[in-house]
Amino acid sequence: MSDMTQPTPAAGLKRHLPLLTILSVAVIGFFTLGDYLTFDTLRDNREALLNLRDSHFALMALGFVAVYIVIVAFSLPGAAVASVTGGFLFGLWAGTLFNVVAATIGAVAIFLAARAGLGQALSAKLETSEGTVKKLKNGLQENEVSVLFLLRLVPVVPFFVANLLPALVGVKFRNFLMTTALGIIPGAFVFTSIGVGLGEVFDRGETPDLSLLWAPHVIGPILGLAALAALPIVIKAIRGKKEI
Template identity: 55%
Template sequence: MTQPAPHPERNARWRMIPALVLLAVAVAGAVLLRDELGFDALAAHRETLLAYRDAHYALAVVVFVAAYTGIVAFSLPGATVATLTGGFLFGLFPGVLFNLAGATVGAVLLFLAVKAGFGARLAARIEAEGGKVARLREALARNEWEVLFLMRVTPVVPFFMANLIPALLNISLVKFAVTTAVGIVPGALVLTSVGSGLGEVFETGGRPDLSVFLEPWVAGPIVGLVALGVMPIVVRALRRGGL
């Protein structure tokens, strides 16, 4: 006797569970963990963290990357402080590598959960209904690599939104993962470098100066990367216009 085929709507509801769990944890974390994942918490526990790193370096790396991954995957407050912590504990190198690993894996996990729950269904609905949103999705499809890269390398789009939007638009995992891993490198390098100098900041009772992003030696290369990302889009637009 043949088994009845699984009900599509029931399967769709099951696929939404991981995304809903992430949403619930994100809301709870925003309320309960904001003070625990801030800079003041890092300052208060810095000696304990350093002692643990010195006693169990390999395990400290694993715990740090896992914690960073969780912060990003659950969209918890504290991603910037986590990046600073990576620099404080492990230096610019290999700290930046640990930061990139945690941020990329966390972003991919969030992307997969949201895409499985909503991405395919939303993309199908957009295509079926047409209209402005469908035209926007079509325009994005022509420039996916460049747009995804620009979302990462510029501070205009918040990090968690840059994880959600591609998932909701049903972007491919490969394009999302590659542009994420590459696009967050400039910001990760700067923040990890700032974090590597937190020892002196703690000694003076100050706070990290993130205005470094406005310095010409930082802003200049980022603007150059943005220009490189925009150029192919402009060229394709001009060709379609027959110019």
């Protein structure tokens, strides 16, 4: 008599389908959308977008958030352009809010898709692991929130990696959601603030300078927040050595 609990190949493929879809769309988008989701496109359509915002603010806000969610969820090119556009269209505070909400929802979509497929299988293997892998897994569980905040606050970590990696190692969804929503606020604020002055940049015939993120007065506070996020890990490590 066959074991009815064994997953069929079709069921396994279905479980991986969301992540496979995201990866497929991401690859296609990388090669096809790079020339469209740009500041040039925004500049060429600025008047139409501003008129639509003024006449249908709620509809424009919902449409912007929806497009941004798709960009993040499918890792399409143009996330930085979208963040700056939020400030250009809606101002600093509303723009930052829309950017954070959209980026968080998009990140959650990737997380859930990865956890349903590869993450489920990998997490099961980690649970039965031994030796160094087990120590790393236990260390992650003990410092989960701090590590997730570090992934968000350290600028060199790609956003897609910060969405995918936590799902593959089995972090708690509530911790992922919280650290994403809070951890992306500093970066979102900077990009949105660039967008607030975008009209003047376009009037001068220039392109927005996104290198502002690396200016000392901007990157300094963000790295300071990253250091605070890492502090609990350092304290636990020091206490562990003293106990030994």
